[in-house]
Structures are given as C-alpha cells and as structure tokens.
Amino acid sequence: xxxxxxxxxxxxxxxxxxxxxxxxxxxxxxxxxxxxxxxxxxxxxxxxxxxxxxxxxxxxxxxxxxxxxxxxxxxxxxxxxxxxxxxxxxxxxxxxxxxxxxxxxxxxxxxxxxxxxxxxxxxxxxxxxxxxxxxxxxxxxxxxxxxxxxxxxxxxxxxxxxxxxxxxxxxxxxxxxxxxxxxxxxxxxxxxxxxxxxxxxxxxxxxxxxxxxxxxxxxxxxxxxxxxxxxxxxxxxxxxxxxxxxxxxxxxxxxxxxxxxxxxxxxxxxxxxxxxxxxxxxxxxxxxxxxxxxxxxxxxxxxxxxxxxxxxxxxxxxxxxxxxxxxxxxxxxxxxxxxxxxxxxxxxxxxxxxxxxxxxxxxxxxxxxxxxxxxxxxxxxxxxxxxxxxxxxxxxxxxxxxxxxxxxxxxxxxxxxxxxxxxxxxxxxxxxxxxxxxxxxxxxxxxxxxxxxxxxxxxxxxxxxxxxxxxxxxxxxxxxxxxxxxxxxxxxxxxxxxxxxxxxxxxxxxxxxxxxxxxxxxxxxxxxxxxxxxxxxxxxxxxxxxxxxxxxxxxxxxxxxxxxxxxxxxxxxxxxxxxxxxxxxxxxxxxxxxxxxxxxxxxxxxxxxxxxxxxxxxxxxxxxxxxxxxxxxxxxxxxxxxxxxxxxxxxxxxxxxxxxxxxxxxxxxxxxxxxxxxxxxxxxxxxxxxxxxxxxxxxxxxxxxxxxxxxxxxxxxxxxxxxxxxxxxxxxxxxxxxxxxxxxxxxxxxxxxxxxxxxxxxxxxxxxxxxxxxxxxxxxx
Amino acid sequence: xxxxxxxxxxxxxxxxxxxxxxxxxxxxxxxxxxxxxxxxxxxxxxxxxxxxxxxxxxxxxxxxxxxxxxxxxxxxxxxxxxxxxxxxxxxxxxxxxxxxxxxxxxxxxxxxxxxxxxxxxxxxxxxxxxxxxxxxxxxxxxxxxxxxxxxxxxxxx
Numbered sequence: 001x002x003x004x005x006x007x008x009x010x011x012x013x014x015x016x017x018x019x020x021x022x023x024x025x026x027x028x029x030x031x032x033x034x035x036x037x038x039x040x041x042x043x044x045x046x047x048x049x050x051x052x053x054x055x056x057x058x059x060x061x062x063x064x065x066x067x068x069x070x071x072x073x074x075x076x077x078x079x080x081x082x083x084x085x086x087x088x089x090x091x092x093x094x095x096x097x098x099x100x101x102x103x104x105x106x107x108x109x110x111x112x113x114x115x116x117x118x119x120x121x122x123x124x125x126x127x128x129x130x131x132x133x134x135x136x137x138x139x140x141x142x143x144x145x146x147x148x149x150x151x152x153x154x155x156x157x158x159x160x161x162x163x164x165x166x167x168x169x170x171x172x173x174x175x176x177x178x179x180x181x182x183x184x185x186x187x188x189x190x191x192x193x194x195x196x197x198x199x200x201x202x203x204x205x206x207x208x209x210x211x212x213x214x215x216x217x218x219x220x221x222x223x224x225x226x227x228x229x230x231x232x233x234x235x236x237x238x239x240x241x242x243x244x245x246x247x248x249x250x251x252x253x254x255x256x257x258x259x260x261x262x263x264x265x266x267x268x269x270x271x272x273x274x275x276x277x278x279x280x281x282x283x284x285x286x287x288x289x290x291x292x293x294x295x296x297x298x299x300x301x302x303x304x305x306x307x308x309x310x311x312x313x314x315x316x317x318x319x320x321x322x323x324x325x326x327x328x329x330x331x332x333x334x335x336x337x338x339x340x341x342x343x344x345x346x347x348x349x350x351x352x353x354x355x356x357x358x359x360x361x362x363x364x365x366x367x368x369x370x371x372x373x374x375x376x377x378x379x380x381x382x383x384x385x386x387x388x389x390x391x392x393x394x395x396x397x398x399x400x401x402x403x404x405x406x407x408x409x410x411x412x413x414x415x416x417x418x419x420x421x422x423x424x425x426x427x428x429x430x431x432x433x434x435x436x437x438x439x440x441x442x443x444x445x446x447x448x449x450x451x452x453x454x455x456x457x458x459x460x461x462x463x464x465x466x467x468x469x470x471x472x473x474x475x476x477x478x479x480x481x482x483x484x485x486x487x488x489x490x491x492x493x494x495x496x497x498x499x500x501x502x503x504x505x506x507x508x509x510x511x512x513x514x515x516x517x518x519x520x521x522x523x524x525x526x527x528x529x530x531x532x533x534x535x536x537x538x539x540x541x542x543x544x545x546x547x548x549x550x551x552x553x554x555x556x557x558x559x560x561x562x563x564x565x566x567x568x569x570x571x572x573x574x575x576x577x578x579x580x581x582x583x584x585x586x587x588x589x590x591x592x593x594x595x596x597x598x599x600x601x602x603x604x605x606x607x608x609x610x611x612x613x614x615x616x617x618x619x620x621x622x623x624x625x626x627x628x629x630x631x632x633x634x635x636x637x638x639x640x641x642x643x644x645x646x647x648x649x650x651x652x653x654x655x656x657x658x659x660x661x662x663x664x665x666x667x668x669x670x671x672x673x674x675x676x677x678x679x680x681x682x683x684x685x686x687x688x689x690x691x692x693x694x695x696x697x698x699x700x701x702x703x704x705x706x707x708x709x710x711x712x713x714x715x716x717x718x719x720x721x722x723x724x725x726x727x728x729x730x731x732x733x734x735x736x737x738x739x740x741x742x743x744x745x746x747x748x749x750x751x752x753x754x755x756x757x758x759x760x761x762x763x764x765x766x767x768x769x770x771x772x773x774x775x776x777x778x779x780x781x
Numbered sequence: 782x783x784x785x786x787x788x789x790x791x792x793x794x795x796x797x798x799x800x801x802x803x804x805x806x807x808x809x810x811x812x813x814x815x816x817x818x819x820x821x822x823x824x825x826x827x828x829x830x831x832x833x834x835x836x837x838x839x840x841x842x843x844x845x846x847x848x849x850x851x852x853x854x855x856x857x858x859x860x861x862x863x864x865x866x867x868x869x870x871x872x873x874x875x876x877x878x879x880x881x882x883x884x885x886x887x888x889x890x891x892x893x894x895x896x897x898x899x900x901x902x903x904x905x906x907x908x909x910x911x912x913x914x915x916x917x918x919x920x921x922x923x924x925x926x927x928x929x930x931x932x933x934x935x936x937x938x
Binding site for chain 2: 011012014015016017018019020021022023024025027028030118119193194195196197198245246247248250279280281501502503504668669671672675676677678679680702703704708709710711712714716717740
C-alpha cells in the first residue's frame with residue numbers, strides 16, 4: 001500500500017505566496033479613491049466627555065471628515081456581546097462604537113478622522129480637542145467589586161457583569177470532611193495577544209445597490225457579517241465580509257470590534273472606500289486582552305492523596321465592556337473543565353465577571369482553560385508538598401482510567417476519550433524522570449537549583465454542538481460546512497466556512513479530501529474567508545477548524561463518492577451494489593480493469609450527456625456538520641528549569657510536550673501548533689503581563705515594554721504524541737491549536753517553584769521575572 | 782512640507798519620486814511603489830516584520846526615512862527569488878514549516894539572508910541570537926531556526 005496522505009507531513013500549500021511576499025493581507029489592499037481613517041482614543045481610563053471640538057481637525061490638510069459619538073449615536077447600534085451565559089445575571093451594558101458621554105478605558109474611541117492619506121489622518125486626530133472630566137479608575141477585578149469602587153455602568157451595580165455558579169457533587173461536604181485542604185491565591189495576569197499583523201479593515205459602500213463590502217482581519221468572517229448587520233442595519237445578504245490573508249489571531253481577531261464598524265460607517269457616509277489599520281500601540285489599547293483573574297482556589301483530599309473536592313472563587317475582569325465572547329470564557333470554557341484528567345467527585349466554580357476600566361478581555365489562546373489547568377495543577381503540587389509525596393505520584397493516584405467512549409465528570413460534561421496514564425508514562429520515560437530527580441538532588445548539594453514541572457491536562461475544544469452552544473448562551477451555531485466542487489478536468493475546489501489564519505487547513509483539508517477521493521493534493525484548492533463565495537460557517541477559534549470543519553470536508557467527500565459510485569455503475573453497465581471504490585477508482589467487484597477514475601466521473605458528470613435516469617448533472621456536494629460533542633485532547637508536559645539564585649534568572653532547560661489529539665492529518669503542522677502554543681504559555685509564565693497603574697494607564701503600552709518571547713530565550717520544544725481517537729466524530733480528530741498554551745504556563749511555573757523549594761519560596765505571581773525571583777529568594781534570607 | 786526628490790533601486794528597478802521628508806521607507810515601499818510583501822507589525826522597531834536589505838545590510842524599514850534611502854540599493858522579499866527560482870532560504874522555510882500565518886516571514890527571511898552572509902555555518906544558538914530582532918507569535922521560533930540551519934546546509938556555507 002502506498003503511504004497514506006492522511007497522516008503525512010507534506011509541505012504546506014499556503015506557503016509559496018507567503019514566502020515570496022505575494023500574499024494579500026487587509027492592509028495590503030488599496031482601492032480606487034480610498035480614504036484613510038484614524039481613530040482618536042481616550043487617554044483617560046474613565047472620564048466624562050464634556051465636549052469634543054473637531055474644528056481644527058476638519059480644516060487640516062487632506063481631511064475629508066471627522067465624526068464623533070454624536071454622529072454615530074442612533075446610526076450605529078451598540079457593539080453586541082454574543083455570549084450571554086444563562087442564569088448568571090449578565091449585564092449586557094451598551095457599548096457604543098464611539099463614546100459620546102463617558103469613556104471607560106484608555107483606548108476607548110472618541111472620534112474618527114478620515115483623510116486622503118494615513119499621515120494626514122494621524123496628524124488631524126491630534127488636532128481634536130476633547131474636554132474631559134476625569135473620573136476614578138479601577139483596574140483590579142476584585143477591588144472593582146468592593147463598596148465605594150468607581151462604578152463603570154449604571155446598570156451594573158458593584159461593577160458585577162455576571163455571577164455564575166456551577167457545581168457537581170457536594171463540594172461543601174467534601175471540604176468540611178476533608179483530611180487535607182490546600183489553598184492558593186492565583187493572579188492570572190492580563191495578557192496582550194500580539195498577533196503580529198495589527199488589525200485592519202477596508203470598508204466600501206455602494207449606495208446605488210446598498211451593498212457593503214468589508215475586508216477585515218477576522219478569524220470568523222460569517223460572524224463578522226452577522227454582527228455588521230446588527231450594528232449597521234445593512235441586511236446580511238447585502239454584506240460581504242472578506243478575511244483575506246490574516247496574520248495570526250490567537251483569539252484576538254474573533255471579536256467584532258467598534259473599529260471595523262466605524263470604518264463601515266465612514267464609508268457609508270462618504271461613499272468612498274475607507275481603510276483603517278491600527279498601530280501596534282493602538283493594538284495594545286484597543287484589541288482585546290486575555291486572562292485577568294483573581295482566584296481563590298482550594299483542594300480537598302485524603303491523607304493518601306486522593307482528591308475529594310475542588311472549589312474556587314474567581315473575579316474575572318471583563319474590562320470596560322463585554323466583548324463578543326467574554327462571558328463564556330471564565331465560565332463554560334473554564335469551570336466545566338476544572339477536574340482535568342482527575343477523578344474529582346465534587347467540584348464547584350463561583351465566578352464573578354467584573355467590569356474594570358481596562359481594555360476588554362476576550363478569547364486569547366486557550367481562553368479559560370489555561371487558567372483552569374493552572375489552578376488545578378498548582379493545587380495538586382501543593383497537595384503533594386503537604387503530603388510529602390512526589391507530585392507525579394499524587395497525579396497517578398487521581399488519574400481517570402483509560403476510556404474510549406465517553407466519561408461523565410462531576411461538572412456534567414462528557415469527555416470523549418482519554419488515556420492519561422499513557423501520556424504520563426511516555427513523558428516520564430522520555431525525560432527519565434527518576435534520573436532528573438536524582439540530578440536535582442545532586443545539584444542542590446552544590447547550591448544549584450533545578451526544577452521539574454509535570455502537568456497532566458485535558459481540555460475542552462472543537463466547539464461544539466450547536467445545541468450546547470445555545471444552552472450555554474452562545475448566540476451562534478457551532479457547526480461547520482464544506483462544499484466540494486469537481487471541475488470537468490477533475491481538479492477540485494473546496495469551499496469552507498471556517499477561516500484559518502496560519503493553522504494550515506488549506507493543506508490539511510486538501511489531505512482529507514485526497515484521502516477520501518484519491519485526488520492529488522496539487523489538484524485541490526481550499527477556498528475560505530469570503531462570505532460571498534463560501535458556505536455559512538462559524539469561524540476558526542476554540543480549536544474547532546479541523547475537528548468540526550475538517551469533518552464537514554470528509555462528509556461532503558463521502559457524498560461525492562456515493563454519487564461517483566452510482567454514475568460509475570451506469571457507465572460500466574454494472575449494478576451499483578457491485579461497484580467498489582479504492583484510491584480514486586470505482587471498479588466492478590472482481591474486475592478491477594473495468595473501472596472509472598474519479599476524474600472520469602468528474603468529466604462525465606459535468607458533460608452530463610450520459611447520466612443515469614434522474615441523476616442531476618455536475619459533481620458537487622455540500623455537508624453541514626454539527627458535532628455531537630466537544631473534543632477533549634490531553635497530554636503530559638514536562639519542563640526542566642534552572643534558577644540562578646544570584647540574579648533570579650530562569651533558564652528553560654528543556655520542555656517536552658506529549659499530546660494526544662487523535663489521528664494527526666499532518667504531524668508537522670501539529671508539532672508546529674504545539675511549539676507555538678507552548679511558547680505563548682511560556683510567555684505568560686516568565687515574561688508577559690499587561691501592567692496598569694492605579695489610574696488605568698497601560699504602562700506596558702508598546703512592544704518596547706511588553707516582553708514577548710524571542711528566539712534566544714527558548715530551547716527547542718520536544719514533541720511526542722499518542723493516538724486516542726475521539727469516538728464522537730467520523731475522523732476521530734481532536735483540536736490541537738491551544739493545548740500547548742493550556743499546559744505550558746503551569747508546567748513552567750511549577751518547575752520554577754520546584755526549583756525554589758529548598759529556598760523556602762512557595763508562591764510567586766506571574767510573570768516570574770528575574771527581579772521577582774531574586775527578591776523572593778533574598779527576602780527569605 | 783516641501784517634497785524632496787529621491788531615487789532608489791528596489792529589486793533592481795529604479796524608482797524616482799518626490800516625497801515628504803517624514804515619509805518612512807516602509808511606507809514608500811508599500812504605498813508608493815506598491816510592494817506589499819514587506820510588513821508593518823509595530824511602531825517601535827521591535828518586531829522586524831519590515832526588514833529589508835539596504836546596500837547589502839538589513840534595515841528595519843519602519844525606522845528609516847525614505848529620504849535616507851536616497852541613492853540606495855534596496856532588496857525586499859519580492860526580489861529574493863531569481864528567475865522564478867526560490868532562494869534557498871525561502872525553500873528551507875517551506876520545507877521546514879518555518880511559518881504559520883506568514884506575517885513575520887518576509888522580515889525573518891531577509892534577516893536570515895544577512896545572518897547567513899555573515900556566518901555561513903551558524904549554530905542553533907547563533908541563529909536564535911541572530912533572530913533576536915524579529916518577533917514571531919505563531920511558531921515558537923523552533924521551525925524558523927530549523928529552516929535557517931537547513932538553508933545554511935543547502936547553501937553549502
């Protein structure tokens with residue numbers, strides 16, 4: 001048998017245009033008569049707008065128009081939040097595209113200038129004079145809920161955006177009867193996603209036809225189209241959203257922002273194409289942030305190390321407004337997965353969503369699940385310390401045994417499949433765990449501090465069944481679609497509703513089709529990212545593109561195969577029941593010479609002069625796939641660090657990721673996802689953090705101040721995998737885009753704290769900067 | 782603002798224009814000349830997406846005025862392949878999955894060109910150090926480093 005294309009690490013099909021500079025990202029688009037927008041943003045975290053004087057800006061060179069909140073008020077509807085978690089008193093406060101009365105974070109839009117050039121637009125925003133009455137700011141979500149805290153929204157007393165409680169079992173009883181309880185306070189610092197492409201929008205309005213076209217650096221053009229309808233009132237069928245090449249997103253290009261809607265407004269007012277592209281500093285203020293929790297967490301256990309309960313109280317910052325998916329992140333994507341890979345009968349999440357005078361928080365790689373994995377795996381290590389057990393041993397005593405077809409957990413969800421001990425064993429064997437512990441002991445004798453972190457994780461992704469989406473308040477379907485169109489020459493286009501932006505599905509979807517129908521990958525093009533040419537879909541986020549969209553491709557291919565079989569039977573003058581299919585050929589059972597290739601079938605179906613009675617011409621099929629469950633990839637990660645007590649420097653010595661995402665369509669792409677994910681998680685552990693002062697000023701306001709991982713700060717990440725297919729989709733695949741980030745932050749954090757154990761340091765807040773580590777060591781003498 | 786006449790060669794072709802003295806080289810290349818392969822990822826000279834070759838050395842074209850490049854010989858990502866053949870570094874990035882979203886790629890490749898000119902036999906650590914001025918958020922750098930090492934080998938350095 002020739003090697004199977006499904007599972008082969010072939011080179012990516014999207015790369016030639018990217019390595020030659022021929023790809024088109026939104027900011028590369030230039031239309032005739034296009035004008036340029038720049039947005040005036042609030043320098044204050046919280047202020048009342050007394051007046052906006054635009055006269056000087058209006059008379060500046062090249063300025064075409066200046067609009068303020070007074071212009072958009074009543075014309076643009078508020079920017080909606082699409083995820084309203086039920087039974088949690090969500091306050092969907094209005095979020096005007098341009099603030100008219102009150103600004104609520106540094107970066108809130110107060111006006112927009114449209115000019116003939118970008119330079120002229122930028123010049124003119126400095127000429128807008130806004131008279132502010134400053135109001136007090138509050139940046140910490142726990143502080144924001146205290147009496148007397150500055151209030152952001154009239155309709156949200158104590159800044160409470162929502163209160164969500166979920167539990168399974170009897171957690172209070174588990175804690176009151178617990179032999180051991182360990183507790184921790186965890187600050188999940190605010191993070192800035194930093195897709196290297198800044199957000200950009202080009203809007204063009206045709207007044208004669210009422211058609212609006214929006215190029216947008218979006219992860220989900222169809223959702224963008226829907227929200228553009230909600231905000232502008234232009235009917236959905238008259239809106240075309242195109243996400244051309246998109247330069248990374250990591251969740252931050254999932255929300256629909258005010259800025260894109262402002263670009264649409266400008267174009268509709270002026271009858272000209274309008275481009276807006278954010279600067280990086282603007283990105284830091286106006287593109288969503290991630291994480292930002294204050295967490296009080298505790299674990300109950302027996303003296304033998306059997307975990308009996310997990311309980312949390314979390315203050316999750318929402319920032320100034322509810323961004324598109326904000327309420328779902330610290331709730332559904334967080335609390336439901338609390339038990340991770342362990343058999344924990346009693347679990348309770350008590351989560352407050354809180355408004356703060358900061359940039360809104362929304363989906364950022366992992367979104368809720370890194371925070372969940374962090375608190376669980378930190379508590380397990382603290383439990384091990386408390387009991388004097390090896391942290392791996394505590395994990396072993398609690399792992400859910402292998403299961404292949406569903407496992408119900410206390411929080412009411414059903415994991416698809418798992419073999420947690422397998423990845424743990426593989427990881428420990430690969431790093432030679434026992435030997436590492438011996439080395440650690442030896443090094444400690446000479447005052448060298450090595451630390452080992454081991455994480456067992458599983459996560460919830462591949463979003464998800466639409467019924468569940470509805471039940472948890474997400475205002476969108478979560479199915480995916482694919483249309484496969486065979487041309488007369490036997491080449492193929494696949495049109496999909498997902499919208500990859502770096503994840504490589506132009507390659508992996510072609511591999512799926514090639515595997516199903518025997519068409520060479522080079523004869524397939526995957527078309528995505530344009531609402532006018534692709535079928536409805538819900539976008540690329542939540543590690544769903546392959547697990548949902550890829551399955552839609554396979555199912556559409558199977559419809560093509562069925563039609564091919566019927567047509568082949570007709571052409572070969574055989575009964576359909578006697579036709580077999582293999583490797584792109586339909587043949588009469590027992591007579592492999594009597595055959596038609598898929599290309600023959602494509603030609604004959606398109607020419608259509610010799611079709612069976614009643615069969616439609618053409619060779620095209622669509623499939624819509626709504627998964628019956630989420631997917632639950634899992635694995636074990638191991639980090640080894642060296643901490644220098646003299647200067648607090650942390651060296652990430654090695655990192656191993658053993659992951660199980662079911663069958664891998666392209667293992668090279670899978671490993672690439674893991675590398676990138678692990679490094680993003682490492683960034684949170686060691687370097688990154690959005691720092692605000694008490695006035696709500698973002699101190700880490702540029703790439704000069706926000707420490708992103710760079711090449712020289714990192715070792716090679718080792719990747720291994722096991723294969724446990726999901727029983728809940730026909731390909732058995734699970735998401736892999738976020739696992740690295742979900743596991744690595746706590747793995748590295750636990751490794752550092754393990755290194756510092758002999759020095760008496762048991763807690764540090766992230767990021768674990770050298771200064772913080774040095775101070776912690778030396779404060780303890 | 783009085784415009785200033787400039788002339789420079791970009792990818793072997795002479796471009797003449799009258800520009801504002803404050804016009805950034807990257808905007809001249811992208812907006813005036815129309816070569817959009819060079820990207821802008823930040824405003825503080827940190828990300829390296831805008832790296833081009835100027836007179837044989839890399840420069841962050843967002844931190845250089847177009848007038849400073851008057852008379853210069855510039856090469857952008859569009860000028861790297863010759864006669865339709867990919868440069869070995871481009872080929873290596875493709876072979877080794879050295880990119881995901883592609884936005885940092887032009888800068889990464891141009892930086893790698895200079896890196897291998899200066900040090901044809903780099904170690905992995907030297908490649909990592911050499912890419913310090915270029916940010917990638919997708920790959921964790923690992924396959925970029927692998928690509929540069931593979932290119933070095935292929936170029937027989």
